[in-house]
Amino acid sequence: MTARAPSIRIDPASRVPAVRQIADSLRVLLVEGELEPGASLPSVRRLAIELGVHFNTVAEAYRQLAAEGWLDSKRGRGAVVVERPIPPANHSRIEDFRGRLRTLVAQMRSEGMSTGRIAAELRAMAEGMTR
Amino acid sequence: MMQLVLCAVYLFTGALLLALPNLTRRGILFAVRVPENFRDGREGRRAIGEYRGIVGAVLLAGVTALLLSPPATIGIAAAVIPLVQLVAAGTAFYRQHKRLRRFSVRDAGPRQVEVTSAPERLPWYAWLGAGPFAILLAAALFLNANWERIPERFPVHWGATGQPDRWAERSVRGVYGPLIFGAELAAFFVVMALAAWYGSRRSRSRITMLGFTIAIQYMLGVLFAMIALQPLFQIPVWVIVIAPMGFLVPALLIAARKMSEPGQAADPTPEDCWKAGIIYYNPDDAVLFVERREGLGYTFNFANPASWALVGLLAAVILSGFFILA
Numbered sequence: 001m002t003a004r005a006p007s008i009r010i011d012p013a014s015r016v017p018a019v020r021q022i023a024d025s026l027r028v029l030l031v032e033g034e035l036e037p038g039a040s041l042p043s044v045r046r047l048a049i050e051l052g053v054h055f056n057t058v059a060e061a062y063r064q065l066a067a068e069g070w071l072d073s074k075r076g077r078g079a080v081v082v083e084r085p086i087p088p089a090n091h092s093r094i095e096d097f098r099g100r101l102r103t104l105v106a107q108m109r110s111e112g113m114s115t116g117r118i119a120a121e122l123r124a125m126a127e128g129m130t131r
Numbered sequence: 132m133m134q135l136v137l138c139a140v141y142l143f144t145g146a147l148l149l150a151l152p153n154l155t156r157r158g159i160l161f162a163v164r165v166p167e168n169f170r171d172g173r174e175g176r177r178a179i180g181e182y183r184g185i186v187g188a189v190l191l192a193g194v195t196a197l198l199l200s201p202p203a204t205i206g207i208a209a210a211v212i213p214l215v216q217l218v219a220a221g222t223a224f225y226r227q228h229k230r231l232r233r234f235s236v237r238d239a240g241p242r243q244v245e246v247t248s249a250p251e252r253l254p255w256y257a258w259l260g261a262g263p264f265a266i267l268l269a270a271a272l273f274l275n276a277n278w279e280r281i282p283e284r285f286p287v288h289w290g291a292t293g294q295p296d297r298w299a300e301r302s303v304r305g306v307y308g309p310l311i312f313g314a315e316l317a318a319f320f321v322v323m324a325l326a327a328w329y330g331s332r333r334s335r336s337r338i339t340m341l342g343f344t345i346a347i348q349y350m351l352g353v354l355f356a357m358i359a360l361q362p363l364f365q366i367p368v369w370v371i372v373i374a375p376m377g378f379l380v381p382a383l384l385i386a387a388r389k390m391s392e393p394g395q396a397a398d399p400t401p402e403d404c405w406k407a408g409i410i411y412y413n414p415d416d417a418v419l420f421v422e423r424r425e426g427l428g429y430t431f432n433f434a435n436p437a438s439w440a441l442v443g444l445l446a447a448v449i450l451s452g453f454f455i456l457a
Binding site: 004005006007008009010011012013026029035039040041042043045046047048049050051052053054055057058078 | 238239240241242243244245246247248249251330331332333399400401414415416417418419
């Protein structure tokens with residue numbers, strides 16, 4: 001039996017631009033280790049056809065991930081996942097993360113989720129992201 | 132006899148038009164994306180009933196007119212009646228399309244795709260697409276071997292009354308012309324099948340349509356081989372006219388059954404990019420072929436420049452046919 005390939009999901013009705021949805025979804029797979037170094041990504045053309053978006057949208061998402069050091073995206077060779085050294089945490093990015101997390105935690109608390117459950121979910125998620 | 136043959140062809144196209152609302156996925160009705168069970172509800176049944184009422188009435192009137200036409204006017208009737216049928220069905224379809232748009236499901240939902248770089252391999256049976264060329268080649272070899280038996284002058288076209296109205300001479304173009312044109316058409320369908328395979332989204336219907344395209348190729352191969360062999364075997368014209376239905380009916384039935392299988396999501400094309408439900412134009416979609424909404428099969432994304440190249444290729448094939456078969 002062959003293992004099922006990891007999948008990404010975008011919502012055309014979302015206000016979030018498609019390019020960001022694609023880059024975010026792929027980044028989750030990369031951080032979780034579902035796409036390992038050496039793995040080839042689909043061609044820009046094939047992924048654009050499957051997602052129903054323009055070629056440039058997928059190409060831009062690949063460029064963003066290549067700029068972050070996740071992909072080696074050379075013309076004619078397709079995009080390949082590369083080994084990426086973990087960069088030192090940036091203070092302003094941590095502040096930004098904390099702000100966004102505070103909003104999300106407050107929202108879930110107001111919807112009745114217990115603090116213990118929130119902490120457990122966050123821990124499980126952080127530990128599941130191997131890279 | 133020819134009147135009966137014309138009636139049979141007319142009834143066949145009429146049956147296809149009557150079945151049109153069923154030749155789509157359950158989530159599509161009159162080229163509008165609707166909830167899966169919509170067609171079983173009051174509005175859905177009413178739309179199908181109204182459409183079929185008009186198409187059925189025109190079909191009945193057409194058959195009566197064809198059967199009652201005197202021999203002198205049968206040619207005109209054979210040209211005008213199918214035209215009226217198509218215009219009436221097209222108008223009735225568009226009327227229901229416009230009416231159902233207020234029930235359309237505008238949001239196709241999120242799209243989930245596998246991140247895989249696995250190559251796009253054609254199914255093994257794609258090689259069957261070479262069969263029609265073998266049929267045409269075999270017919271050419273047979274004609275070459277029996278060249279002396281071919282009459283100096285033979286009919287190549289018959290009028291609506293069944294009487295020949297155009298002849299060809301025993302020349303390379305006259306004898307092999309139908310085979311060359313048949314090969315051109317079959318080659319065009321190979322190009323279309325490959326373009327549809329590599330230029331559409333992965334789905335089960337893509338596999339079904341590849342099989343359907345190969346079936347059409349065989350139909351063309353057999354049809355043009357029969358036309359080419361006609362001078363030797365005097366195959367009755369009605370056989371040549373009716374034979375394509377022998378391919379189309381089972382192929383359509385199989386394709387319709389496969390398309391309506393549960394659990395198959397419709398192509399997630401935005402509603403606003405469909406013009407009158409039949410023309411898809413979406414510059415933000417990289418796809419070349421999308422599932423049709425008004426019936427079985429695929430249609431172009433006309434915003435993709437490759438679609439115009441294929442339309443141009445089809446025009447070139449048809450134009451060459453005028454030259455080859457003239």
